[in-house]
Amino acid sequence: MNIPSKSLIAASFLSCINLFCQEKDSIVLYNIIAELPKTQSYKISETETFTYQKPRIWDLVNKIPTNVVGTAKDVVSKEVYPYSLGALGLTLAMLPADPWVIKNSRSFGNDLGLSEDHYYKDLGPLKIIPGNANSAFYFLGNGMTVVLLSGGMLTYGLIDNDYRAMSTSLQLLESIAISGLFSQPIKRLTGRESPFVTINEGRQHSAWKFAPSFKTYQNDTSRYDAMPSGHLMTAMSALTVLTENYPEKKWIKPIGYSLLGLLAFEMMQSEVHWASDYPIAILLGYIIGKNIAKSRITKSSDKNIANKPKKYKLQLTAAQVYEYKTLGLSIKF
Numbered sequence: 071m072n073i074p075s076k077s078l079i080a081a082s083f084l085s086c087i088n089l090f091c092q093e094k095d096s097i098v099l100y101n102i103i104a105e106l107p108k109t110q111s112y113k114i115s116e117t118e119t120f121t122y123q124k125p126r127i128w129d130l131v132n133k134i135p136t137n138v139v140g141t142a143k144d145v146v147s148k149e150v151y152p153y154s155l156g157a158l159g160l161t162l163a164m165l166p167a168d169p170w171v172i173k174n175s176r177s178f179g180n181d182l183g184l185s186e187d188h189y190y191k192d193l194g195p196l197k198i199i200p201g202n203a204n205s206a207f208y209f210l211g212n213g214m215t216v217v218l219l220s221g222g223m224l225t226y227g228l229i230d231n232d233y234r235a236m237s238t239s240l241q242l243l244e245s246i247a248i249s250g251l252f253s254q255p256i257k258r259l260t261g262r263e264s265p266f267v268t269i270n271e272g273r274q275h276s277a278w279k280f281a282p283s284f285k286t287y288q289n290d291t292s293r294y295d296a297m298p299s300g301h302l303m304t305a306m307s308a309l310t311v312l313t314e315n316y317p318e319k320k321w322i323k324p325i326g327y328s329l330l331g332l333l334a335f336e337m338m339q340s341e342v343h344w345a346s347d348y349p350i351a352i353l354l355g356y357i358i359g360k361n362i363a364k365s366r367i368t369k370s371s372d373k374n375i376a377n378k379p380k381k382y383k384l385q386l387t388a389a390q391v392y393e394y395k396t397l398g399l400s401i402k403f
Contacts, residue, residue, distance in 0.1 A: 110233035114318050121368040122233040130240050133365045137244070138251055140361040141354070150357065157349040164346035169274040171345045172265045172338055179204070179339030186266070186340045207336035210329055211301025213246045216308045238315045241362045245307040248358050253300040253351070258287055262297040266341035276344065298351035299343045305330055306352050310359025315367065 111121045144150050164171075176186070184204040191199035198214055200206035209215055220242040227235030261279035268276045279294060287294050309326040316322060337343040 112234055117372050119370045119372070120234065120315075121370065122237045122366065123368075125227075125233060125236040125240060129237070129366075130243055131247075133362070134244060134247060134251075137248055137358070137361045137365055140365075141248065141252065141357050144357045144361065145354070153353060157353040160349040161346045164344075164349070165275075168265075168276070168344040168346055172269075172341060175335060175338035176341060179336075184336070184339055188340065204336050204340055207332045208301070208340065208342075210333045211299075211305040211337075213250075213304055216242050216246050216304060219308070234315060237366050238311065241311045241315070241366055242308050244362050245311050245359060246304055248362065249300065249304040249307050249355060252354050252358065253298060253303050256298055256350070257295045257300070258282070258284075260297040261287075261294040262344075262347075263293040264296045264342055265338075265344055267292050269341060296343055297347050298354070299334075299337065299347045300351070301337065302330065302334060302343075302348055303351040303355040303358075305333055306355025307358040307362070310356050311363055314360060314363030 108124050109121050110124075111119050114120050145154050179186075185202055186204075187202075188205045188208050189201040190197045190205060190209070191201055193199050196214070198209070198218075200209050220239045223235045223242070224239035226232065227237075227239060259281050261282045263276045263278075265276065268274070276296065277293075282294050309322075309330065312326065313322050334343075334348055338345060
């Protein structure tokens with residue numbers, strides 16, 4: 071037998087061993103995954119528990135159609151439509167004041183040393199390092215911020231085998247997609263120009279061109295994409311996802327809403343958005359986040375604990391102490 075044929079046999083033998091090992095490893099990995107529990111439950115309070123299904127990649131998209139429909143229905147539902155009318159009414163009421171708000175926001179931003187310009191430095195292939203303070207505030211509503219937050223939660227969830235963190239990670243990505251599905255059609259229908267376009271042309275109030283053509287919109291987007299604010303809608307939906315999944319973390323809301331306030335101010339001082347672009351964005355972002363979280367969380371309440379009697383009992387007592395009659399209150403544990 072010559073050397074080449076020996077080498078061929080040896081190579082074939084090693085390939086068989088490698089294939090067998092890979093197959094064995096795959097079986098072991100499959101068994102490990104199969105042994106993971108189908109659900110995980112989290113005690114949110116003394117009376118409430120959240121249960122999550124074992125997350126799958128498919129969860130990123132499988133609920134999008136349902137949640138889009140659910141959001142649209144909620145906007146006109148009996149419980150929500152008063153707020154929808156309120157957001158619309160507030161938008162109309164703010165229109166006359168828009169030029170004044172923009173002017174004073176820019177003046178205040180200038181006093182704080184904030185620029186109107188946004189620029190970012192490279193981090194590898196991504197241009198995501200804010201070059202100044204206002205760029206950092208503006209980046210809060212960028213989809214990439216939500217992606218980075220999602221990535222952090224996914225990493226933690228995988229390391230700690232935490233279904234809630236993994237599910238929240240996928241929900242955050244879904245919030246970006248659904249926010250875009252709602253904001254883009256409204257932007258393209260309303261065709262409202264950004265403040266800096268209006269100001270540069272020497273006007274006070276924005277022009278509206280309803281339903282511009284696709285080509286017109288793409289060629290000069292800033293003239294048509296102000297209403298509503300996609301940044302604020304995206305940030306609001308992501309924040310709502312977080313607060314709905316982690317209601318016991320009381321610090322999320324005050325910090326989150328404060329950051330949203332900074333974002334809203336920054337976009338006015340940099341003349342990107344009018345104040346009246348915000349009410350509808352906030353409303354839709356909130357409803358989107360609520361629908362996404364609701365579709366992933368199974369909530370259960372322990373009514374027995376909620377209705378459990380107190381561990382102590384108050385009782386009015388009377389007694390005779392020598393020649394005195396006394397009245398008191400006793401506590402029985």
